[in-house]
Structure formats: structure tokens, C-alpha cells
Amino acid sequence: MKKLALSDEILLKIDKPARYTGGEINSVMKDPAKVAIRFAMCFPDVYEIGMSHLGIQILYDMFNRREDVWCERVYSPWTDLDPILRERKIPLFALESQDPVRDFDFLGITLQYEMCYTNILQILDLSGIPLHAADRTWADPIVIGGGPCAYNPEPIAPFFDLFYIGEGEVVYDELLDRYKEIKKQNKSRLEFLEAAAQIPGIYVPGFYEVTYREDGTIRAMTPVNPHAPARVARQLVTDMDGACYPEKPVIPYIRTTQDRVVLEIMRGCIRGCRFCQAGMIYRPVRERSVDELKALAKSMLLATGHEEISLSSLSSSDYTGLEELVRFLIEEFEGRGVNVSLPSLRIDAFSLDVMSRVQDVKKSSLTFAPEAGSQRLRNVINKGLTEEDILKGSAEAFCGGWNRVKLYFMLGLPTETDEDIEGIALLSEKVAETYYDTVPKEERHGKVQVTASTSFFVPKPFTPFQWARMCSSEEFLEKAALVNHKMREMLNRKSLRYNWHEAELTVLEGVFARGDRRVAAVIEEAYRRGALYDAWSESFRNEIWMDAFAACGVDIAFYTQRERSRDEIFPWDFIDIGVSREFLYREWEKALREEVTPNCREQCSGCGVRRYDCGVCLEERSAR
Amino acid sequence: MKLRIRFRKQEELRFIGHLDVMRYFQKVMRRAQVAIRYSEGFSPHQIMSFASPLSVGLISNGEYVDIDVSSADSSEAMRDRLNAAGVPQLQVLSVRRLDDSAKNAMASVAAADYVIWLKKEALPASREEEKALFEELLAFCKRPSVLTVKKTKKGEKEVDLKPMIWNAQAGELKLLRPAYAEAADAAYGLSVRLASGSAANVKPEQLLGAFLEARGGAESSVSFQIEREELYAVKEETGSLIPLEAFGSDF
Numbered sequence A: 001m002k003k004l005a006l007s008d009e010i011l012l013k014i015d016k017p018a019r020y021t022g023g024e025i026n027s028v029m030k031d032p033a034k035v036a037i038r039f040a041m042c043f044p045d046v047y048e049i050g051m052s053h054l055g056i057q058i059l060y061d062m063f064n065r066r067e068d069v070w071c072e073r074v075y076s077p078w079t080d081l082d083p084i085l086r087e088r089k090i091p092l093f094a095l096e097s098q099d100p101v102r103d104f105d106f107l108g109i110t111l112q113y114e115m116c117y118t119n120i121l122q123i124l125d126l127s128g129i130p131l132h133a134a135d136r137t138w139a140d141p142i143v144i145g146g147g148p149c150a151y152n153p154e155p156i157a158p159f160f161d162l163f164y165i166g167e168g169e170v171v172y173d174e175l176l177d178r179y180k181e182i183k184k185q186n187k188s189r190l191e192f193l194e195a196a197a198q199i200p201g202i203y204v205p206g207f208y209e210v211t212y213r214e215d216g217t218i219r220a221m222t223p224v225n226p227h228a229p230a231r232v233a234r235q236l237v238t239d240m241d242g243a244c245y246p247e248k249p250v251i252p253y254i255r256t257t258q259d260r261v262v263l264e265i266m267r268g269c270i271r272g273c274r275f276c277q278a279g280m281i282y283r284p285v286r287e288r289s290v291d292e293l294k295a296l297a298k299s300m301l302l303a304t305g306h307e308e309i310s311l312s313s314l315s316s317s318d319y320t321g322l323e324e325l326v327r328f329l330i331e332e333f334e335g336r337g338v339n340v341s342l343p344s345l346r347i348d349a350f351s352l353d354v355m356s357r358v359q360d361v362k363k364s365s366l367t368f369a370p371e372a373g374s375q376r377l378r379n380v381i382n383k384g385l386t387e388e389d390i391l392k393g394s395a396e397a398f399c400g401g402w403n404r405v406k407l408y409f410m411l412g413l414p415t416e417t418d419e420d421i422e423g424i425a426l427l428s429e430k431v432a433e434t435y436y437d438t439v440p441k442e443e444r445h446g447k448v449q450v451t452a453s454t455s456f457f458v459p460k461p462f463t464p465f466q467w468a469r470m471c472s473s474e475e476f477l478e479k480a481a482l483v484n485h486k487m488r489e490m491l492n493r494k495s496l497r498y499n500w501h502e503a504e505l506t507v508l509e510g511v512f513a514r515g516d517r518r519v520a521a522v523i524e525e526a527y528r529r530g531a532l533y534d535a536w537s538e539s540f541r542n543e544i545w546m547d548a549f550a551a552c553g554v555d556i557a558f559y560t561q562r563e564r565s566r567d568e569i570f571p572w573d574f575i576d577i578g579v580s581r582e583f584l585y586r587e588w589e590k591a592l593r594e595e596v597t598p599n600c601r602e603q604c605s606g607c608g609v610r611r612y613d614c615g616v617c618l619e620e621r622s623a624r
Numbered sequence B: 001m002k003l004r005i006r007f008r009k010q011e012e013l014r015f016i017g018h019l020d021v022m023r024y025f026q027k028v029m030r031r032a033q034v035a036i037r038y039s040e041g042f043s044p045h046q047i048m049s050f051a052s053p054l055s056v057g058l059i060s061n062g063e064y065v066d067i068d069v070s071s072a073d074s075s076e077a078m079r080d081r082l083n084a085a086g087v088p089q090l091q092v093l094s095v096r097r098l099d100d101s102a103k104n105a106m107a108s109v110a111a112a113d114y115v116i117w118l119k120k121e122a123l124p125a126s127r128e129e130e131k132a133l134f135e136e137l138l139a140f141c142k143r144p145s146v147l148t149v150k151k152t153k154k155g156e157k158e159v160d161l162k163p164m165i166w167n168a169q170a171g172e173l174k175l176l177r178p179a180y181a182e183a184a185d186a187a188y189g190l191s192v193r194l195a196s197g198s199a200a201n202v203k204p205e206q207l208l209g210a211f212l213e214a215r216g217g218a219e220s221s222v223s224f225q226i227e228r229e230e231l232y233a234v235k236e237e238t239g240s241l242i243p244l245e246a247f248g249s250d251f
């Protein structure tokens, strides 16, 4: 029988053993003797989450197309297996070969959310790889991080040899070629890191020194190795149609969170909401062509056998070929054993029509993300959605038979007042009123149900709000209480529901989002004290973190509750994402003046990414 | 047209559950472009019926699923197409046509054959010891009564497995499962037919558990590999047990 890293005895006593045994269809097996590079690709969360991530599938496919590379997958062992591995000293292994991760050439870790940071340490620790890059030798893999959190890698900088800043498809080939050369020439690990540092988009944290001022802010971040550039430029794909797409993705046996074909229709967003990091770091908008997507849909459904297909992008309603594509998908597949799952769309005649064709109107709900409760605050955050849009959209949908609405908001936005907060309840109430005003009594099936959800605002790097102050968890909870209270005063309160996110977790996210290298010690300390799977509410334990901050003498409020001055040097300033700091600051000032900025299709605002010569920046604008 | 598919479940896929196998076959049907029929309704699903769920950890050479199709080319072509769209660990062995009046796989199962042997890591120092162990297991099956305690919702209950153990035989493994002689490190094993299905049902793990408990030794049931070899149903005309596969015919 195939060699497995875990004995039957272990596999039969843990939950979902298939998380660890591999052998999925389209998983790639190669002869280790015939490849030059073994690459372990890791998503630091449990299998069902990690397997659902499109980005990993893209890289897996791209690496394995190279004959000289065998790329395998690694996920975080669940909390039932973790102690067994430690107790019996079983090294962490990759799924395909079941070989120990430590014997690989590379360990690539994708950084999708901040709350996975302790899971990264678990991966390293269980693999037997020193946690600190400085302690590693050629006996250890090169540990490389990439993904959205790499746009401020500083809180986890000491744990990584390299970071890749940008979209994964671009410079990996060069990195792997360099590695092969250097290995062949018997050069040192340092020489490899130096060669890597010269590849655009690669950041070697060990080659930089950070000095601080007395007030704790950064004085300077300077390269201390001659091969390291002063700034690292984010890499991006300029032609989406040419970009790699996994035609034969690995298909898990056990049910995962994303058990379907996912078509990425475009990257980036034209809107420029001021809190939104994705809207900035993925500029400019680049679309895939409708023809390519139609062909991909067909071939992927056939290759995977999935019974569902969905579209993915930041703001699908802005995709220029949306109507053609959606109509094609419905006509081609719906009713033939394939469900078309729609992304959240702007509510209009088109979206209501297609929604009614693919979902059960009585069971599905409409979704709006006004993000703020008043028009004033929506102007501050540059969210184009107006109250009129929401009420008109709702009215149309109510006539079409829907009676459930979900509204998403944020609390703790810059300049927010009690009035803005109460606006959340008032807007929810107006949506409910709209139902009773538009749908005659005899046509109503039951009550309308309006659910408002609030998350707490976290200022993110590379957004106009990177200068902003973030609230404490007490402030957050007070705000949530205010919404809750106001909801109860509403006439239609029986039709309204309200729920809010975990405040403590948000505060930690805030620290990691804008943290610097000094935060790394806290993450390590928390891990040592038992923090793991912090993104899972059942395992998140805030006291561990509070103790870790205290033990390391790191002040949370310094990172979260401080409004930054115009010229403060940020930990992430060494990264050139293309969008200029001047543009972001201009946007911050406009936010405080409650002025809106048109989207990229209405008017170019000169954000700085025009020089990449691609996407929406090159489009003709009719309204000028 | 009703088709009966016989397949294996081998290797690391002993760790996937019954629902996972179902989901796997649904996807295989679409990848292989089988003209499978769908149920009516808002969310149609494939018309598919599996015989008898296999416990996680067991392997098998005799798993069955019945499907309903609107057209199909030939037994051989179908089998090859399904295998090309699937993984070798869940290899399809045959695709045969059933009479429209045939009972579905799930409803008809009455008995199952299993072979039990020792896993590589549990093999004793000598072949004699290994052989002796299975002789002992055989003798256990042949006792006038095979008592075991069964936990039910109402509490514990003593049951006699004996009437549900129909046939047992110890011997060289390669003779007990001749088609797959190469696949195991062990040399000896036990082959046993057990009642299976809605009327009477005993799982091989239950039998093994009863044996190990009666023996009082340190052996644990994870030391043993259990493989299902075949599923049987009663042929109404004769009252005899015949393999599920034999209810269909090649086309």
C-alpha cells in the first residue's frame, strides 16, 4: 500500500483523516529522483479552507508544469492531530509524497488573513524548521511568503527568508531558475538570498535594518546588504487572458468550503472605497475577456465534474461583459445538473432577472453593502451606494417576491458620529418600510426580514485610512450597543435583526495590519503560550494574546489608537505598490472634507499605476 | 436504463467516508459525460443508489452503485470511460445492465464476504504465529455461539453473532483473494461471509472485536486489515445468494 506519514491507528482516531492522506484526483505525483526542486505549498489553515483557495491551485498548476519542479500541498494539522504529532515526534509532511516538509527546497506560505500567523509558526515548528530565518541553514527549506498580508510583512518578517510581493504568476520562474543555478554551483544560502533580492518583487527581510525614534515610530528602514534594493516593487499580471489558469484543479474527496468551479473574471476594482485595501493593491482593474471565460467555464466544468460554478472578483457588477457572461452560463448550464452561483451584484432589473432564474426567491436574500449608516459618512469612505439606490433596489426586489435583505456596515470609521451610527438602524427601518409600502397586504408572504451586520473598521496599509486612528474594543462595543438600542426603537423592530463581529479579534487584526517588526515577538510568545487557529472563534483565546503583549512590553494602543502624522514612516513604506503615497494622502484629506472621488471609469484620478500600461487606465472614457 | 457498477475502494481512500464516495461518483459521472438521469425538482440530483456503506479504514473489491441513464454505449466502453475520469484507487471493475424491474443495490443486499489479515507493521516474528492466529480466529467463528455485547440506545445488550456468520475459512491469503495476491505483505488470513443488510447485519469489525476481547490479548483491531470482497443478494426464483454483479448482464 501507499506509504502514509501517519499510521492507521492515528488516522482512525482523528477527525476527517482524508485531510492528511492525499491521493485526490488531479493531484500531481512525480518521481522525486527526477526533479531538481521540491516545493511545499502551504495554506496555513485546515484542509477544507486551504483547498478552497484558487490562488494556491493556480501556483500548484504553474509549478508542476515545470518538469524540474514537484510542487506538493501542506495544510495546518487540526487541533486533534497537533498534539499527536508533537508527542510522537512525527515531522509535518506534504500530502502527495507524504515526505517531511523539512526535506523540501522551498516552503511557500500563502498569507490570506492576519489571524493565521500563529498557524505559520505551528507549520514551521512541526516541520522542525527553526522559527527564525536567521537560524536556518541549507538543511532547511527556503521559507517564502506571499499573498495579501505580504503587503505589510513586517509583523512576521523574522520568520521568513523571502517574501514575494505581488501576484504570484509573475516572477517565480526566475526565482526557481536562480535557485537551481546556485545549488549547482554549491554556493551558500546567503548567496541565494542575495540573488533572490535582485529579482523584482522579492523582499529579503534579513537584509534590512529598522531604527526607531524615541516616540516609537520608525526613524529609518535601510538595506544592510548591497544586493538589497531600497524599495521593492509589487509585481502584477498585465494581460489576464495570458495568465495561468488551473485547467485540472485538485478535487478533494471531503467537502470543502468551495466545492465548485471558480472563475476569476477580473482583478482589481474601479471604485476606490477609502477603507479597502484590495481596491488599492490590485489596481488597475484588469478584465479577462468574455470569450476566454466562456471557454474556461466549459473546460473547467468538464475537467472537474463540479455541479456548481461561481464568479469571483472584487466587484462583479463592474465587469463590462457581465450580462453576456451570466446569460451564457445560465443558458448553457443551468438545468443540466450545474448550478450557477451568482456573486453579489448591484440590484437592478438585470440582476433580479438572473437571480430569479438561478435561485429560489423565497429562500434567498438581497445583499447591500452601504458600509456606513449616513450619506455623509458614505462620502467620507467614498462608497458610491446611496440610500436611494438601496431603497429603489429593495422595492423592485420586493415586487419580484424577495422578502429578505442583508445590509453590511462598518463601525468605527473615521469621523463617525452617533448620528451616523444610528443611521444604520434608520436605514434598516426604511428598507422594512419600503416592503410594507410596495407590497400590498394580500401579496405578502410573511414579514420582511432585514438583517444588519456590522464589522469593526480596521485601518489597512496602502489605503487612504492608513493614517487613521482605530477604536479600542470598548469603543467598538459601545457603538454596537448604540445600534442595538436604536434598532429596538424602530417601529418595525420585529422585522429587523442585528449582529456584530468579535471586537477583541478585530483589535488584534488592527495590530497585525499596521504592525512593525516588534510585533513578531508577541506572535511568537502567544504561539508558545498556546495560541493557534485564532481565526476560528472556538479556538481563539484573547487572554493568551493580552498576556503575550504584556510579557513582550508591546503596547496595543500604539499600533491601533494613534492617528499618524502626514510624514510618519510606515513599516510597509519600502513596498512600491504603484499607487502613490501622495494620492493616498490626497484621498485622506478629501475624506476628512467629505468629498467623493469618481471611479476609474468615470475619471482617472492619477493614482500612480498608469505607468503599468494596462487595464482600466488605458480605457477610453466617454464622460469627461 | 438501469446500470450496476462494481468498483474497488483501495489504498489511502480507505480513509474517505461513504458521503465522500458518493460525491466522488457524482463528479466522475459528469467528467466521463455519462448520460445519467436527474431527479425532478428545483435542485435536481443524479439518480444513484449505493449498496452498503463501508466503514472508514476498510478496503474493498466489491462495492456497488446503481445508476439510471438515458443511453450508454457498451459495458466495456463505459467502464473504460469511468476509469479514465477517475482515480485508480476507486477503479471500476464492471458496468452491467439491470432489468428495469430489478431491486436497487441498497435494498437487496443480504450478505457480504470479507477477508481479514494482519497489517505489515503488526506481523508477528514468524509465519507459524501468523497462521496460528487465524486458526484461532477460525475456531472462534466455529464456536456454537459467538457472544458479544452490543451498545444500543437503550443500553447494553448481549447478542449472538453465530447465526449471522455463514461461512468461515482460514488459509493462505493468496488463495483467499486470488485476484489480488500481490497486494499484501501478510501470508495468512481469514475469509468469512456475514449477514449484511436490513434484515440482519453484522460488521466484520464487530466479529473481530468479539474475538480480540475473548482472547484478552494485547492485539488491537487496527492491526488487522479488513477487505470486503463481494456483496450478495437473494435470487428470488431459487432462494440462493448470488453476487450483486450477477444480477446484471453485459451489453
Ligand code: SF4
Residues within 6 Å of the ligand: A269, A270, A271, A272, A273, A276, A277, A278, A279, A314, A315
Ligand atoms: S467596491 Fe469598494 S469595497 Fe468593494 S472592492 Fe471595490 S473598493 Fe473595495
Ligand code: SF4
Residues within 6 Å of the ligand: A283, A284, A285, A600, A603, A604, A605, A606, A607, A608, A609, A610, A616, A617
Ligand atoms: S491611474 Fe487612473 S485609471 Fe488607472 S487605476 Fe489609477 S485612478 Fe484608475
